[in-house]
Amino acid sequence: MARAAKWVRAAVVSVALAGMIVLAGVVLGRIFAGALLVELMAGAAVGSVGLSLACRRVPNWVVAPLSAVLLAGYAVLALRVAANQADIPDSMAAIVRDSVQNGIPRLLTAMIPVEPTPDTIVVPVITAWLAGLAGAEIAVRAGRVLLGLLPVAALYGGALYVVGPNANTAGTPTIAFAALAVVALAASARPAQRADAGDAVGEAVRARAFASAAAGLAAVLVLIVAVGPWIGGRVGTTPVDPRQYVEPPQVDSLDESPLNRISGWALTPKEPLLKVSRASASPGKRLRLRLAVLPDYDGVTWRVGATYRNAGRVLPSQPRMPDTQLTEVRQDVIIDGLTGRLLPVVPTPTGVRGARVAFDASTGTLIRPEGLTAGLRYSVTSELQTPDLNVLPAADSPSGDAVARYLAVGADVPDGIQRLADQLADGNGAAFDRAVAIEEFLAEHYRKVADAPSGHSYLNLNFFLFGPRERGGQVGTSEQFAASFALLARLTGLPSRVVVGFDAPAAGGIVTAASALAWPEVLFDGLGWVAFDPMPKSKNPRPVEEDFTPKPSKPPTPPSEPPAPSDTPSSSGPPAVLAAPHKGGPPAVVVAGGASGTVLLALVAAAGTIVAMRRSLRRRRLTAGSPDDRITGAWSEFRDALRLAGQPVPAHLAATEAAAYAGKRLRKAVPDPDPDEMPPLDELVAGINTVGFAPGAADDAQALRAGEQVVAYAEELRSRRSWWRRLWWSVHPGPLRWR
Structure with missing residues (x-):
């Protein structure tokens, strides 16, 4: 009878431990898509705790190696299930190696909701198994239930920490977790020995029990007084997000400002960069693929200001603008000569297959953290939003802190550029009118040439806009046209950005370097980002001096004496x-x-x-x-x-x-x-x-x-x-x- 009671107590404690691990999976699963993570962590809980319960009479030196073998087998099985669900075609050896090496950073940099892929589930599954094994060995085999609850409690706390502020409060799972802990402690309690009033042994037992209870109560009171106010003050605060301590995937130096690559591609127009299949739907014969969005400008360089998060096959949809037409476009892309990490896609992607990607929700752009390689093939589903041009003339542009990033420019804007912006804004109160004025001015006064030097700093744009034609001014590639438009737009109060991409055939085919281009976009209320085309419409544009002549800059005052050679010690000077x-x-x-x-x-x-x-x-x-x-x-x-x-x-x-x-x-x-x-x-x-x-x-x-x-x-x-x-x-x- 006593032996049966021990088995019952051990079984109750084991079930409580497994349930607590499952609850940890439920808490962590709030930031995952689907229920696969919870199911895999439940399997790890049952496997690890069940093994310890079944082998409670077997020596420790047998259980530990056996559990390690079963853990390895279950982890491989879990990785295979996750890989099949995510349609990852890699070999099992490659999946295991990649998941073990990159599991933690990818879990902490993945886009929420996190898709359960091998590299995002491997750490939770292994830690769930280890917590179940440690808890069951201590609580079931050694009989130290309170101590055995610590590994499981640590797992639950770790799940709460990983979720951080990215989900609602976990009140119900936490109450259930505490209830299971109470059940485990209650089941482990043994009935007290009955003793006569004059029995000295019984008196001693009761005295020890009373002393233990008093000491425990005193410890609890001390903790309440010492830690209670701090815990109470933390109840209403926002949890720390562990993602801030892990650097998300980044673009390489080649992609920090792909606008600089336009001139290089223009010099090798026949170079094949990629190949696209026929688009499932398209509003025209040509379809623009977006490579990068450049929202940040400091007067020197337009940069990719994106925060990329590892993503699965399904990407979050972008907000639907009320005055736009939505078209779903599906297309296959094969990389050829294109390098870097940025993936060209039809804006804005909602799903991708065939490549592990990272996604920036603010710009809708993708990167492949491992970099692009020739032969890489992927399929993209996108939601292409086409603005209603009938409402565009009456649309306004937003302002305020929400769009301050798209209005910022570097310090010391050249006087000529500022005066040109003021002239183009004069008499054009509507946002659309100002954008059209800038577009038409650039299209009517400047020429596009393939061999124009790269550069879009203030100095470059000032020379492009006002430099003498006989000395190479007033000509450029789409780099200078797009950058000039975006800068002038910001100076007239229009939120703008520069986009780099390719003009691809909707019917499919090879996209060469000649198809690379940059274009500006302006943000309008109810329409989102609207692209403009400031490229020249005529081969013989009017000289800019006919419509605008910047004031000559005041020459610097020459020094009274020629500057003396610097006495600064040379970097190549001898010791x-x-x-x-x-x-x-x-x-x-x-x-x-x-x-x-x-x-x-x-x-x-x-x-x-x-x-x-x-x-x-x-x-x-x-x-x-x-x-x-x-x-x-x-x-x-x-x-x-x-x-x-x-x-x-x-x-x-x-x-x-x-x-x-x-x-x-x-x-x-x-x-x-x-x-x-x-x-x-x-x-x-x-x-x-x-x-x-x-x-x-x-x-x-x-x-x-x-x-x-x-x-x-x-x-x-x-x-x-x-x-x-x-x-x-x-x-x-x-x-x-x-x-």
Whole structure:
């Protein structure tokens, strides 16, 4: 009878433990799509707790290995079930390896609701099994029920933490969890021994029980007094979101501003980038594929300002605008020569198959975290919203904090661009009228050329808008047209952004580099983002001077004296030990004598010669010649510094890209860098852009600032190298022969 009672108590405790684990799955499943996660965690609870109950008479050294084997088998089974439901065609070995390596970060960066894929369910399933095994071993086998509840309680707390503020309160599951804990504790209680009043043993037992109860009550009271107010104050607060501690998938440097790639694609128009199948539906013969949305502009670069979250096959739908027509488009895409991570899709995707993706809900764009590879094939279902053009002229544009991001521009807007924006806005009170005025002005006054240089900073756009035609002004690619439109729109109060994509045939076919283009979009109430086309409509546009002539900028006041050469120590300057022989003191090598002393003296003399030649080279670069020559020399110093640091600048990068590359590559160039402490390079970039796009426009002050910046940057970069690398930096002969 007593043995049967023990089995009953063990079974009740086991069922309570399994139920508590299932409740942890219910709490975590609130941020998952479907019930698969709860079912898999329930299976892990039954398997782990049931094994411990069935083997409660078997030695520990047998149960632990057996449970590990069963855990591995169940985990593989769970991964296979999740992979089949998510239509993941990879091999089981690849699925297991990828899930184990990336389970935690992908769970914490997945888009909510999280699709139960192998990499998002592997951690909950394994932790549920381990919690059940530990709890059952302690509570059922060892009989320490209260202690055995701790692993399961930790699992439940972890589920609450992972969910954070991304779901409603879990009041009912928490009450049920506490009730099951009470049931487990009650079932483990043993009946008290009956004892006569004069029985000394019974008196001792009762005394101990009373003392234990009193101590427990005192401990509870102390905890209530010490921790109660803190817990009470936390009841109404928002839980911490663990996602803030994990970096979501990011675009690489190639995709930070794909607007810069337009000019490169224009030079290789026949290069095949991708292939698309026939669209299931299309409002026309052509269908635009969206690659990236660029909402952020700082006066230098339009950037992808997206937060990507790992997503499953089903993506959240975008808000339906009331004055738009909705068309569902299905299309297959095969990647060929396109590189980077951004996936071209018909806006806005609602489902994707064939590729693991990350999705940004604010822009409706996709990336493949592993990067694009030739032959990658995926299918996309999109909801294409076409605005009702009849209501567009009367539509207004929103304002306020909600759209402040799409109205922000960098500091120091050129006067000419600001005056042009004011002129285009004058007399055009309606938002649509202002947008059309900007569109028509750009289409009527500028030409599109394939070999226009890349760039969309203030300096580039100012030269594109107002530069003399005979010197390369007033011509550009869709990069300059779209960037100019978006900037002018923001200056007239229109929320705008730049989009990069491809003009693809709706009937299907190969999309070449010639199909790449950028276009601007403006936000309207009730319509959402509406695309505009500022590209030229005529091969012979009117010169901009016929309709707008910016005031000439005031030339800078020349200094009373030519700037003296900077006394800042050169980044290639020698350490004191190498400079000593040039000060006339007796060299230490004389003491050594013999052949070895002669060789050492020759090496020191050669090093000193290289140092002197490099100093002379820097002096010529930064102080001799015209301002254009000195800025070009400063750029050479910048490139040499990065080459000495082992991070040469790729030849195809523009000035702005090279400066960004320099900041990012520091993470690999030096240990524990702090990019915020690196000297800026904005004056150098502005100077080299002036030389490239407006030769002769630079002045002495601009050249001096560029030189000072590059010297400070090179010094800081050199100081972050190890001592022997700094020594080699000083005597390296490379800059004397590099071109």
